[in-house]
Amino acid sequence: MAVDRLLPTEEARDLIALTRDVADKVLTPRVDQHEKTETYPEGVFATLGEAGLLSLPYAEEWGGGGQPYEVYLQMLEELGARWAAVAVAVSVHSLACHPLNAFGTDEQKQKWLPELLGGSTIGAYSLSEPQAGSDASALACKATRTDGGYIINGAKAWITHGGIADYYNLFARTGEGSRGISCFLVPRDTPGLTFGKPEEKMGLHAVPTTAAHYDDVFLPHECRIGAEGQGLQIAFSALDSGRLGIAAVATGLAQAALDEAVAYAKERQTFGKRIIDHQGLGFVLADMAAAVDSARATYLDAARRRDAGLPYSRNASVAKLVATDAAMKVTTDAVQVFGGYGYTREFRVERLMREAKIMQIFEGTNQIQRLVISRSLAQ
Structure with a gap:
């Protein structure tokens, strides 16, 4: 619809x-x-x-x-x-x-x-590491100064489009502490950069997610974005916008699940009438619709604040939290509407439910979003 x-x-x-x-x-x-x-x-x-x-x-x-x-x-x-x-x-x-x-x-x-x-080249984002996910200040991938640039050694994880994208935002350690991270733009064909095999994921199968390995990779100074030590500021400024992107995608996913469930409920009949006309099922669909509409309103509110030049970091976290939790609930309810059929791969809602789960995890887990929101309230 x-x-x-x-x-x-x-x-x-x-x-x-x-x-x-x-x-x-x-x-x-x-x-x-x-x-x-x-x-x-x-x-x-x-x-x-x-x-x-x-x-x-x-x-x-x-x-x-x-x-x-x-x-x-x-x-x-x-x-x-x-x-x-x-x-x-x-x-x-x-x-x-x-x-x-x-x-x-x-x-x-x-x-x-x-x-x-x-669109003639594709970009990817590599912040997370095998031992540093939500805690970006714990990054270990290292960029060591050398003549004309930096030598990179270390690994990155959970890279969407890994091995396919043409350029990678790399966040690597150039000093100590949270102010010792710098940002680089790395071409895919850089010598010493290799990618692991695609992760075997629950969903989102068509686009690979991989690790990246840097083995004495040389990057010239022109590949550093921003000042040395500015990396986390750059990463976090990007993530506020990225969280809104995931909120919008999750809302679209939830809308698709709602549409599938409504269409099925209009066709399927039990006890002499369409199942959508049974109040118990109709109320489930009503809650699903309310969740989708609320998710959309929340991400649009945050986006309009961004467009107006207002602070929106907390609003981005709220949008990501609300929209992705809604997607998980709505897709789960969609499977329930389909009954046993919803548990089979014959119907799309099974895939939508699997895809919704990751929305609560990447671009900062929903637990991290709650941390961001609670800290903003304490200021």
Whole structure:
């Protein structure tokens, strides 16, 4: 079911209409097969880039769409309703463009940003490590100064698009403590950079998640983004936006599960009437709809604060928490609506439920979101 959206301009309405058209033609026909066979959807990201959907929140000066974040997030929600793995990868790509856009020099932007925003190259984000997930200050991957640049040694984990993306935001240790982290942009073909085999995940099978290994990798000074020691500031500024991206994708996933459940409940009959007409089941669907609408309103509120230049870090955490918890609850209820059939792979809700779980984990677990929110209340 297409969601009626309150969009700020006619251009924004046209962009969402374009997103729906592209998503229905490019994503919907392929999603089930690629998720089942765990194969990468070649050409999909190039198509999204050609349609201008990878660059919406960035400045037109560098090839971006110049759109408010609230429009970009609603585009992501539309993608998430069709194919969560692709939508997550688009969100991560935008996340990977943020350090370069916000902290890079004009020379760095000119060199890398137009191709990233145009979709001819793909960006990925590598902050987590095998022993450093939520605690980013515990990073151990090391960047040692040398003539002309840095030598990198260490490992990164949980990289969406790992081994496929063309460029990787790398956060590595250049000093001691939380102020000893620096940010780099690393080309995939850099000598000494290798990737592990794709993780065997519960869901999001079509886009690989891998580890990365740095073995005496040389990076010239021009690959460092921002000042030395500024890495965590850069990482956290990107994560606020990234959390909103995941909130939008989770909302799209929940909307898809609601649509599947409503369609099934209108067709399935028991005791002489449609199951949607049984009050017990109808109330379940009503709660699902309320959860989806609440999730959407929450991420849009945070996005509008971002667009207005207001503080939104706490609001981003609230949106990520509310939307991803809603996605888990709504997809679980959708399986329940289908009964035994919902537990089989014949129906899409089984996959949607598996995909919803990771939304509560990445871009900061929901326990971390609660920590961010509670600390903001204590200030």
